[in-house]
Amino acid sequence: MAHVSAAERRPQLIKAAIDLMTREGVAAGSTRAIAAELGVAQATVHYTFGTKEDLYRAVMEQLTHDLIAQVERAAPADAGFEETVATLAAALWQTVREQPTAHQLLTELSMFALRTPRLQEALEGHYGEVAAVTTKLVTEAAERTGHQLAQPAETLARFFLAGFDGLSAQHLSLPDEEAELTCLQALVSAVVALAGGRMELVTMPTS
Structure with missing residues (x-):
């Protein structure tokens, strides 16, 4: 052989x-x-x-890179800021609908990594890369369209990803296509409003 x-x-x-x-x-x-x-x-x-953990790390990296590549390919070259954000969000949501098992496996691996010290770095790398790419896409869209961001691009990226992760979990657990579309539209609208300074942030109580 x-x-x-x-x-x-x-x-x-x-x-x-x-x-x-x-x-x-x-x-x-x-x-x-x-x-x-x-x-x-x-x-x-x-x-x-x-080790098995090294293989799991490679699996997380592969799944992450594949999903990111699909979203980056969807980035429009000549659209406005709002349309760009909506297009990127729609592309990412399409991966959830078309490849739910990939998102489920990433979620399972993330939960497993939380209890596995040798995978902590891989977990941080996964979320760090996703956040960094999202931040980059927001920054590039703002610069290309001359859109002045009212909040740091990283804050906008983390806000979007927090909402998107929750929506993805709902899709995997209790799918409702009509409600999901409305929630996705609301999430994108909130991101755009926050980016444009049209959303007033409430004062949170302190302990």
Whole structure:
């Protein structure tokens, strides 16, 4: 049998892990089961990644990069600020509707990582990258359209992602297409209003 290098095995094992855990959940993703999914020896997984946590980290990175790439491709080149934000939000929402299992797996891996010290860095990297890309897209849209942001782009990005994560969880748990569309429109409207200084922030009570 021809030798396959670790560099070649790496994407194969990541795909096998994604396929397996998408079907059966993170708990089923042992190195033995992932190796069997691809039809290789368990030692191949450890040789390629070192540990199961290292493989899980690679899976999170792959899922994140794939979703981000889809959204970045949808960024319009000549639209206004509001239309740009709406287009990007719609593209991201389309990934939830068309690839719900990818979002579910990312959520499961995130929860698993919260209780796994070796995956804390991967979890921070996942959310950090998503926030950074969203911040970049907001910044670029504002600069291209000459839109003066009333709030920092990072604040707008975090606000949008907080609402979007909640809406995604609702879609996975209790889907309602009509209500989801209204909520998505409301979220985008709130982001645009906040960006334009048309939303007054209430004073929060202090303890």
